[in-house]
Amino acid sequence: MTVLESMAPPTGGRFGDFGGRYVPESLVPACAALETAFREAWADATFHERLAELRSVYAGRPTALTPATTLSADLGITLMLKREDLAHTGSHKINNVLGQALLAQRMGKTRLIAETGAGQHGVATATAAALFGMRATIYMGERDMARQRLNVFRMELLGAEVIPVTAGSRTLKDATNEAMRGWVAAVEEAHFCLGSTAGPHPYPWLVRQFQRVIGEEARAQAPVHPDVVVACVGGGSNAAGTFAGFADTRARLVGVEAAGGAAMTHGRPGVVHGYRSMLLQDEQGQILEAESISAGLDYPGIGPEHAHLGATGRAEYVTVTDDEAVAALGRLARAEGIICALESAHAVAWVLRAAGTPELPAGSTVLLTLSGRGDKDMATLAGVTE
Amino acid sequence: MKRLYPYLTGGITEDWTDYLLAYQEAGADAIEIGLPFSDPMLDGTTIQRASDRSLRRGTTVDTILADLAAVRDRISVPLFAMTYANLVFRDGPAVFCRRLAEAGVSGLIVPDVPVDEADGLSAAAEAAGVDLVLLAAPVTPPERLAEIAARSRGFVYAVSVLGTTGERDELAGTAAPLAARIKAVTDLPVLIGFGISGPEQATAAARAGDGVVVASALMRRVLDGATPGELLDDVAALRAAVDQADQEVPADHAHAEVSGDRG
Numbered sequence: 001m002t003v004l005e006s007m008a009p010p011t012g013g014r015f016g017d018f019g020g021r022y023v024p025e026s027l028v029p030a031c032a033a034l035e036t037a038f039r040e041a042w043a044d045a046t047f048h049e050r051l052a053e054l055r056s057v058y059a060g061r062p063t064a065l066t067p068a069t070t071l072s073a074d075l076g077i078t079l080m081l082k083r084e085d086l087a088h089t090g091s092h093k094i095n096n097v098l099g100q101a102l103l104a105q106r107m108g109k110t111r112l113i114a115e116t117g118a119g120q121h122g123v124a125t126a127t128a129a130a131l132f133g134m135r136a137t138i139y140m141g142e143r144d145m146a147r148q149r150l151n152v153f154r155m156e157l158l159g160a161e162v163i164p165v166t167a168g169s170r171t172l173k174d175a176t177n178e179a180m181r182g183w184v185a186a187v188e189e190a191h192f193c194l195g196s197t198a199g200p201h202p203y204p205w206l207v208r209q210f211q212r213v214i215g216e217e218a219r220a221q222a223p224v225h226p227d228v229v230v231a232c233v234g235g236g237s238n239a240a241g242t243f244a245g246f247a248d249t250r251a252r253l254v255g256v257e258a259a260g261g262a263a264m265t266h267g268r269p270g271v272v273h274g275y276r277s278m279l280l281q282d283e284q285g286q287i288l289e290a291e292s293i294s295a296g297l298d299y300p301g302i303g304p305e306h307a308h309l310g311a312t313g314r315a316e317y318v319t320v321t322d323d324e325a326v327a328a329l330g331r332l333a334r335a336e337g338i339i340c341a342l343e344s345a346h347a348v349a350w351v352l353r354a355a356g357t358p359e360l361p362a363g364s365t366v367l368l369t370l371s372g373r374g375d376k377d378m379a380t381l382a383g384v385t386e
Numbered sequence: 387m388k389r390l391y392p393y394l395t396g397g398i399t400e401d402w403t404d405y406l407l408a409y410q411e412a413g414a415d416a417i418e419i420g421l422p423f424s425d426p427m428l429d430g431t432t433i434q435r436a437s438d439r440s441l442r443r444g445t446t447v448d449t450i451l452a453d454l455a456a457v458r459d460r461i462s463v464p465l466f467a468m469t470y471a472n473l474v475f476r477d478g479p480a481v482f483c484r485r486l487a488e489a490g491v492s493g494l495i496v497p498d499v500p501v502d503e504a505d506g507l508s509a510a511a512e513a514a515g516v517d518l519v520l521l522a523a524p525v526t527p528p529e530r531l532a533e534i535a536a537r538s539r540g541f542v543y544a545v546s547v548l549g550t551t552g553e554r555d556e557l558a559g560t561a562a563p564l565a566a567r568i569k570a571v572t573d574l575p576v577l578i579g580f581g582i583s584g585p586e587q588a589t590a591a592a593r594a595g596d597g598v599v600v601a602s603a604l605m606r607r608v609l610d611g612a613t614p615g616e617l618l619d620d621v622a623a624l625r626a627a628v629d630q631a632d633q634e635v636p637a638d639h640a641h642a643e644v645s646g647d648r649g
């Protein structure tokens with residue numbers, strides 16, 4: 001396979017062996033209609049114009065590409081940071097949501113349903129709903145509501161209804177189940193605004209297409225092609241969007257998972273939330289609960305395109321512990337004056353650990369996507385660093 | 387004869403197969419056995435709780451099949467397993483279906499494997515002699531409905547409502563039109579399920595289709611600690627309700643055909 005083909009559109013709803021549309025019959029027509037609407041929109045210049053305009057006049061794009069000068073000197077590499085923390089609402093999640101809200105509007109939907117872990121996707125969805133005059137219903141695990149209180153407050157201030165999910169681990173996995181249940185019951189009027197490159201076809205593809213703006217901007221902004229492109233991976237949307245800009249270059253693509261949610265490293269193929277991918281599961285096929293300090297990476301699955309990129313060897317997946325992520329967040333803050341999200345700090349932590357080793361030799365040029373800003377994590381950090 | 391297919395979450399209690407025997411004695415025509423999954427996307431709170439409770443007891447597909455094998459001689463009604471894709475695909479659909487057949491389970495319902503994803507599973511089920519039952523929903527368009535009906539085995543499962551499993555105050559208005567649409571394209575029995583919560587609804591649903599599946603209303607009772615003897619009474623009441631629809635067949639059959647023409 002050529003490098004270029006490695007991030008092609010899915011064929012038959014699949015990336016290699018992964019993906020598909022494993023949803024109840026009640027949702028199949030909605031997924032099919034969404035796919036049709038997306039294909040039409042993506043081929044429509046007017047749609048792209050509206051999206052481009054929203055990105056620039058509303059969301060603050062393009063986001064900066066910042067040279068991390070102090071860390072570069074310390075580590076003996078050239079490190080560039082793609083600053084999704086500077087996007088409106090504080091993370092890359094807005095890129096996807098603006099695209100999906102435009103699609104929802106095109107399809108005549110009046111309501112957005114979303115799942116959220118860190119709350120960033122929930123905030124982005126609540127924001128788009130406010131902007132477009134739609135209703136928003138956000139499902140969030142109780143445990144995440146407690147550790148991302150600030151974002152719960154933001155969502156409610158924006159007029160969204162936040163529904164606490166008390167099942168299972170009370171995190172993103174359970175919120176996703178509940179959002180899908182909510183969608184089944186409201187499928188005719190509501191659009192399910194899924195927050196990552198996961199879920200049934202066409203979501204993994206559609207979300208990657210709406211996120212590829214990260215990689216495309218970064219490629220145009222970077223003075224040279226990077227040797228290594230790195231991003232954190234929960235469901236995989238900021239990484240997929242970043243990788244999409246570089247898949248046809250010689251750059252190594254590195255996805256960083258939380259050690260407690262490392263579907264690529266510790267998972268096996270399986271089906272959950274409508275898609276087939278690598279999943280943390282027990283011998284019986286029951287899905288395991290992930291365990292990460294970062295709510296956005298605290299998820300037992302990974303987007304199917306990543307499973308495919310991993311299987312073909314086009315991308316590599318590594319893991320970082322909670323402690324490493326917390327330390328990296330602090331070091332980035334002191335060295336560069338940027339407080340990033342705990343999720344993004346996983347990508348930083350891998351660079352800190354690998355720089356100067358054969359994994360990331362001195363002299364490398366590294367492009368790292370900082371997926372979000374850290375305000376939401378200050379309470380968590382205060383708890384672990386008191 | 388209108389049919390009654392009550393549901394039981396496998397492994398819900400230590401002697402869960404006593405409930406099966408009670409269902410059978412009360413006049414069940416077949417029994418659906420839930421193989422509990424950690425993330426039951428199409429289930430409401432009652433079946434979620436039942437699944438959780440069963441899993442916490444250490445239930446696995448293997449323990450359920452072993453328990454079934456032990457009572458096999460005493461079960462004469464067909465058994466359908468109901469579960470989610472990940473458990474079916476864990477060892478591959480061929481192995482899974484063969485093990486069902488060996489334990490005396492003759493049918494399989496997997497709500498997160500729609501017809502488009504069912505090729506491998508339906509071949510495996512057929513090879514093992516297991517009926518793969520497909521589900522149709524109120525939003526299923528006509529061409530797709532015909533494909534589902536043509537590829538379903540055993541019966542066609544009419545999902546009465548846009549929603550999850552779980553009790554509801556009344557039979558959804560979408561139930562009868564859907565059943566009529568399915569009956570217009572197949573000779574297989576059409577069973578209506580999701581939200582059938584008591585005898586009155588069972589009668590109404592049985593009128594519209596060939597029978598009913600009742601799950602959450604029974605599992606709520608089991609979760610609340612009702613004994614197999616008490617469930618026998620519940621299922622007997624449903625049996626009587628379903629039989630009542632039978633006695634009214636001539637008039638209501640005509641009614642179903644009219645809504646079929648409209649729907």
Ligand SMILES: Cc1ncc(COP(=O)(O)O)c(C=O)c1O
Binds near residue numbers: 120236341
């Ligand atoms: C700041 C931030 N980064 C990363 C993620 C992980 O998501 P994804 O892997 O889809 O980019 C989240 C999810 O909540 C997030 O809020």
